[in-house]
Amino acid sequence: MADTSFDIIIIGSGPGGYVTAIRAAQLGFKTAVIERSFLGGICSNWGCIPTKALLRSAEIYHYMQHAKDYGLSAENVKFDPAAVIKRSRGVAGRMNTGVGFLMKKNKISVIWGEATIDAPGKITVKESKTEAPKGSLGPGAYQAKHIIVATGARPRVLPGLEPDGKLVWTYFEAMNPDKMPKSLIVMGSGAIGIEFASFYRTMGAEVTVVEVLPQILPVEDAEIAAFARKALEKQGMKIHSGTKVTKLEKKGDKVVATLEDAKGGTQTIEADRAISAVGVVGNVENIGLEKLGVKIERGCIAIDDFCRTNVPGIYAIGDVAGPPMLAHKAEHEGVVCVEAIKGLHPHPMDKAMIPGCTYCHPQIASIGLTEAKAKEAGRDIRVGRFPFVGNGKAVALGEDQGLVKVIFDKKTGQLLGAHMVGAEVTELIQGFAVAMNLETTEEELMHTIFPHPTLSEMMKEAVLDAYGRVLNM
Template sequence: MNYDVIVVGSGPGGYVAAIRASQLGLKVAVVEKENIGGICLNWGCIPTKSLLKSAQAFEYAKHAADYGISIEGDVKPDLAAMVKRSRGVADGMSKGVQFLFKKNKIEQLLGFGKLTAKNTVEVTDDSGKKKAYTAKHIILATGARSRELPNLTQDGEKIIGYRKALVLDKQPESMVVVGSGAIGSEFAYFYQSIGTQVTLVEFMPTLVPNEDEEVAKQLERSFKKMKMKVLTSSSVEKVDTSGKKCKVTVKTKKGEELIEADVVLSAVGITPNTEGIGLEELGVETDKGRVKVDDFYRTNIEGVYAIGDILAGPALAHVASAEGIVCVEKIAGLNPEPVDYGNIPGCTYTSPEVSSVGMTEAKAKDAGYEIKVGKFPYSASGKASAAGQKDGFVKLIFDAKYGELLGAHMIGGNVTEMVAEMVVAKKLEITGHELIKSIHPHPTMSEAIMEAAAAAYDEVIHL
């Protein structure tokens, strides 16, 4: 064998798995056909957060007078400069992963990886040259790409996916964003905040459909306050790109509506990258295009594993990383605890931010729990008022019988940082009363967590 472990794909699942495997004394190689760090570092999580930070800085500059600061003249966004900064941040992170590979003596095999036989990966480089490598364990971490609908075929110019949205050379005057999950909502917020007129179209009755309904409604109010047009329970039927502008036919609750826009951004989910990687040839089992695995990411073929977005679980960078670590620790003979998919935090980096973990109120009721619900609004938070971020709230859901925290749902400033406390609380099975009695610092946004817990038990002070 050339290696103990070959990882196919260097995203947040693949590179983390590779580094952990090397730490455990295994000889490791990573196959990557494009950028080290995968989509997350290069075309997803990191560059989008850079653009969103630029949008936030622009918002602050526009409203500087609200903070007692006078700025003379117009404050203007420069999309090209924002994109340049974003690409620089992404490049820096990718170089950081390459440094970690060198530090951990991980070999990089540049090219497209495919399973060709038991314990064998064939790598085809840019010139078409093929070379086979062997390993006792092969971890597939090939990730996913933007999903395309038949009536919304991306041409890279008028109908685009998230990658193109990250590097537009000219700011569009108008844009239709199809899909309001994290990707769609973040781009809708970014472009609306810098002056593009955005129409956000969502098929489900609420925005960010996986989030608690009250959170979704607050996000919709915040978006509408920005003058964004929001259409829920709506679908894009067709897009005519023959003219200068896109003519978008949207089926709404009130009938069909024709919207003209410079660009249509399709953000209707992702498709796993499982084609052409040898799954069929080796007989690796899949279900609806996703690889089937056990609790330790073993497929039905001995020595072949799969993690990340090619599985049926949540397509999140931190989930892929956790899966990669569990996978290689099991390979190395340790006894890792399986990933708890009921305690996975989700974050949407709009303004206000959205974060959550555990059950929504509706799902807790559907599961048969008798619940206690506590809510604390940011309008009652001293820190939120001082920061000028009064939109939002913290909502906690407890099992009424035992006091167990079932779910936490937040919208407002800094909530993507605050949700980690809730993940730890759920992990440790903290009760509502224990949360109330855990002293939180004042003034902070995080006090809203303690106050929301107190509200659930009629002990809230500041409401």
């Protein structure tokens, strides 16, 4: 008879869920994960990873179109939409298989189906609509001393702008289109919206982005967002900020959007498809949380510093536990959660230390306070900037458009935030994340030797600039 009793059961096998399960198993807990759709969750199958595969195809296509800039010749450059999508789905498949391997390696049971928490310690699993992987446990009653909810999030739906999967897409359809649209309206300019806008624009579509707030990429530093906007518009993208879509009409195989700007002016635009990228909402329904009295705030599960809910024995991590809705935040939260259960007294997660990355062209990456937030907090600050045009490696790469910006506390030299736009900044940002985590001051960063020629030298130059010591500008 199948084993039904565990120390820890995690509901959801996305990055947060499966990493939490691995850490729990490492700590000696008898662990199981419940999944209803696909191992690896949205991130590995329909989010972070396959979108990066699409964006990589777009990047290579862009370089091939600009081969002449590098003294090369590539004529009659084309792309095969089906092959681009097939590669992306293949990458997702590899990730899915990899998660299955990690579950086996760490002796974690996979329970396939839809979970409902009946009471603290008790879960009923019903049959899933998707086929169970080989070796997984099936529907039934399960027990665990600790239940961790890691059910993730889904696209937010606005009334009147509901996706239909045909003309109005969410990221699911945008990642696996029936055909490449010649024109596209993207509603929302957060990371998801801008990444898809960037992909489809590079592949030749006429792209219009509509953002209700005055600034695109609303969580980013205003200067970086303005730089990115200019670069995207130079590529031919049309951007309407301070504007909302008030109506979407379907007209044959087209969609017509009515836009209203901040002054009340309206206009209509027509496109082959529209993408709704207006944020995500936590998957808090149909798990039994209401019946148990688990506290929900702003559509997410309320937790303390160690991911505990108000009901003993029930925890929540990742997107379902609130923003920032990022895979790496979910993973870190999960590790903190199980280490706290084990009694290892981990440090609570500091949200100011979570980097954010947007993989459009040019890339955007940031950590900590923006200049505006630092001023709002009453901090006396020093700001340093260094442009890509002053960096030898950037010039050699043909990527001389970008900016690194750092924000320091004037009194203490504490690094409060770092914001970047340009080639490979999503890989560079971790240097600032390590520095902030180690409570590094400007002096230590200035004494650090950065290798030459690298893009990373701009990080040091930006620090030097904040203190009036910049060398290459």
